[in-house]
Amino acid sequence: MIPRRRPLVLMYHGVGDRGARSDPFHLFVAQDRLRRQLTTLLDHGWTPLPLDAYLSGDTPPRSVLLTFDDGYRAIVDEGLPLLHELGVPATVFVLTGLIGDRSRWMLSMPDEPLVSAEDIREMVRAGLDVECHGWDHSTLVAADERTLQHNVTEAARALAALTGRRPRAFAYPYGEHDEKARRAVAEAGFEVAFSTHTAAGPYAVPRVDVNSTDTDATFRLKTVRGYRMLRRGAGQVPGLRPALHSVLGRAPRS
Ligand SMILES: [Zn+2]
DSSP states (O other), X not given: OOOSSOOEEEEEOEESOOOTTTOTTOOEEOHHHHHXXXXXXXXXXXXEOOHHHHHHSOOOSSEEEEEEEXXXXXXXXXXXXXXXXXXXXXXXXXXXXXXXXXXXXOTTSTTOBBOOHHHHHHHHHTTOEEEEOOSSSOOOTTOOHHHHIIIIIIHHHHHHHHHSSOOOEEEOGGGOOOHHHHHHHHHTTOSEEEOSSOOBXXXXXXXXXXXXXXXXXXXXXXXXXXXXXXHHHTTTOTTHHHHHHHHXXXXXXX
């Protein structure tokens, strides 16, 4: 069931301090910055949700689902201790075909380590929800039946074997989806699927991207309800993010 009040869904990737050269897509948020962001949410009365509570549809106002895509190993080293310390639940989307491997799908950032089977079990033991991001980060847009089967149904089955429970949430690689992909995810038994920008019911719930270019000001702005509406309205305008940063500044990178 999709929540009636539509909690804020934040999309992170890695946790850690990376220079612009090793992280050209700004995917890694440094631990101290993540700490400030989570503390800001808690101080302002936000309730971080476990996936179960999100899916129940019965969520308090100012609810937030924290999601981390790709399953970088750094989430265990640097994310897990912080989440544990602050008592904040989170959902991590991993690639079942790249367990213990590296971020090989990104030509300009191919060597970032990904979680192992033991890392996944550790995250589950720590109370995180480990969910499905596909098999090997192949796009599901215009995918043939075999690709969909592999990246959705088989990926879910392999993940269930690792975690001991069937995954309930899917995050599309690159945030991209089409009608066939959404149907494949629904038919595989997932209850929700997350995109990045485009919305299409419970099988394409958009998320707000948080990355290393965010300052305290841009992060706070991204939690404001109006931001999501503005972003939806300006979905076709590629200049929105640069424009926001030109007004509010951009976090310095080493
Ligand atoms: Zn991804």
